[in-house]
Amino acid sequence: MGEFAQKLFYGCIGACLGVILAAESVLAGAWPQPEGETQVIVSATHALAHRTFDQTGNAVSRGRFKKIEIQVYAEHGLTERVTLVGEVARSTDKTEAFNRQFTDTGFRRVEFGARAYLFTWDETLYSVDALATLNTSSGGDDPAASQSGDLDYEVAVSTGAPIMFMGLFGFSAQRFAYRHRPGVRPAVASADATLGLNWGPDWMTLLKSNTEYSIGRTPSPQGHYWSSKAEFGLVHRFEPGFAIEAGAFRTFIGRNVLKETGLKLSLWYDF
Numbered sequence: 001m002g003e004f005a006q007k008l009f010y011g012c013i014g015a016c017l018g019v020i021l022a023a024e025s026v027l028a029g030a031w032p033q034p035e036g037e038t039q040v041i042v043s044a045t046h047a048l049a050h051r052t053f054d055q056t057g058n059a060v061s062r063g064r065f066k067k068i069e070i071q072v073y074a075e076h077g078l079t080e081r082v083t084l085v086g087e088v089a090r091s092t093d094k095t096e097a098f099n100r101q102f103t104d105t106g107f108r109r110v111e112f113g114a115r116a117y118l119f120t121w122d123e124t125l126y127s128v129d130a131l132a133t134l135n136t137s138s139g140g141d142d143p144a145a146s147q148s149g150d151l152d153y154e155v156a157v158s159t160g161a162p163i164m165f166m167g168l169f170g171f172s173a174q175r176f177a178y179r180h181r182p183g184v185r186p187a188v189a190s191a192d193a194t195l196g197l198n199w200g201p202d203w204m205t206l207l208k209s210n211t212e213y214s215i216g217r218t219p220s221p222q223g224h225y226w227s228s229k230a231e232f233g234l235v236h237r238f239e240p241g242f243a244i245e246a247g248a249f250r251t252f253i254g255r256n257v258l259k260e261t262g263l264k265l266s267l268w269y270d271f
Helices: 001-012
Strands: 018-021 026-028 038-053 061-075 082-097 100-121 122-136 151-165 168-180 185-197 201-213 228-240 242-255 261-270
Touching: 001 228, 018 061, 038 242, 122 168
Parallel strands: none
Antiparallel strands: 018 026, 038 061, 038 261, 061 082, 082 100, 100 122, 122 151, 151 168, 168 185, 185 201, 201 228, 228 242, 242 261
């Protein structure tokens, strides 16, 4: 535990993309959490995959894969401009192939960092993130996969702006990140976009996209990977400080990644 705490202390000065529930509407992670306030988001995802995008980007059959993951995400407004962020994830992965089933359960990662508000220009807010991720389980036999104890570092720039679309108020947010993965593992560049639309004081729809590319050298015999995912979510606020989100996601295109389809359920609590 001492080595773990030391790694986090020296590696964590940043933040990850979060989702913030305000008193009147749901905002995206470019905005800071109000000073002294805390938000906790508990999410459960269930993903299935029967195909894999191969080296040419074609979807090919593979054994049945199922993943159930629980994520606990929290952020706290340290000051008016700095928000602390943390997340813990645990999952159960099941793979069925050649009439055999393989199950792997464990904690996957621990993340910690901070998001700093920079400035607002032309109604668009800009913030910078830094994030450290400690991988706490093996990612498989691929030499480019993360192993238990590997520590990754991420920096990102996020933007957010209020919008009006078809007479509905909402927001748009973008996040562009670079993740450094020490050792022989390739780095990862990612781009996220979120569009939120209010349908009254208690309902909101969220449209999200995520694209990831591995970059740099890789020892993987499969070569580099990339993926593009889309997610739709519906958020309902039951009372101030408490909301629930239900959504679905799918990997539409990619290379050397699973073609996943899944469901997501999240509980948001502010205090």
